[in-house]
Amino acid sequence: MILLGRYLSPFVRRVAATLEIYGLTFANNPLQHTGDDAPHLRKHNPVGRVPALILDDERVIVDSHVILDYLDRLVGADKALTPAGGNQRDAVLNIAGIATGAVEKAIATVYEVRFRPQDKRHVPWVERCSEQAVGGFNHLENQLDGGWFVGGRMTQADVTAAITWQFTELAAPKLKASISAPKLDALVERMMAEPAYAKTLPKT
Numbered sequence: 347m348i349l350l351g352r353y354l355s356p357f358v359r360r361v362a363a364t365l366e367i368y369g370l371t372f373a374n375n376p377l378q379h380t381g382d383d384a385p386h387l388r389k390h391n392p393v394g395r396v397p398a399l400i401l402d403d404e405r406v407i408v409d410s411h412v413i414l415d416y417l418d419r420l421v422g423a424d425k426a427l428t429p430a431g432g433n434q435r436d437a438v439l440n441i442a443g444i445a446t447g448a449v450e451k452a453i454a455t456v457y458e459v460r461f462r463p464q465d466k467r468h469v470p471w472v473e474r475c476s477e478q479a480v481g482g483f484n485h486l487e488n489q490l491d492g493g494w495f496v497g498g499r500m501t502q503a504d505v506t507a508a509i510t511w512q513f514t515e516l517a518a519p520k521l522k523a524s525i526s527a528p529k530l531d532a533l534v535e536r537m538m539a540e541p542a543y544a545k546t547l548p549k550t
């Protein structure tokens with residue numbers, strides 16, 4: 347399997363961390379969605395986004411949620427980081443959905459600066475996105491009690507929440523500094539103690 351995209355992307359990294367935790371063999375091709383890489387990426391993902399996963403039979407799957415569902419079925423229910431059914435599955439997917447939603451809004455604030463000329467930036471839009479990101483991360487913080495999110499064990503909720511929180515520190519430090527989330531900080535520490543997770547930390 348070949349994972350397309352840089353680990354700086356929280357969506358790519360959640361796939362990479364899951365592959366590592368599952369002990370699956372894969373290669374990483376750190377294609378970017380911008381610049382010279384963009385046309386190559388679009389050959390694999392028509393939407394031009396990362397992550398995409400090229401399977402050994404050359405099929406390509408895109409979108410981290412879809413890829414993780416594939417990997418969970420590949421390793422089977424006993425090993426999967428997302429429970430196969432029941433309330434715990436809903437809870438894990440919901441936490442992961444809020445974490446990816448929050449980080450999408452944080453990324454929107456970064457894209458506004460990266461892709462728009464200064465005179466075309468719209469401050470109220472950036473403020474709205476920031477508020478939504480803050481709302482998401484505050485919710486995650488309030489769901490934690492000092493341990494794992496769901497069922498007393500590490501799940502995809504923990505992997506994704508920790509990655510999105512770490513990403514916000516790197517990509518949107520001012521936004522991150524506006525949020526007090528000691529339990530999310532502790533979750534990141536706990537996740538970084540897992541070698542399979544720690545090795546996906548992007549090099550900056």
Ligand SMILES: N[C@@H](CCC(=O)N[C@@H](CS)C(=O)NCC(=O)O)C(=O)O
Nearest residue numbers: 355356357379395396397409410411
């Ligand atoms: N829902 C997608 C989101 C992926 C995504 O937004 N990736 C970003 C990189 S962090 C990207 O490729 N952005 C380029 C673009 O949207 O044009 C997923 O979970 O994989």
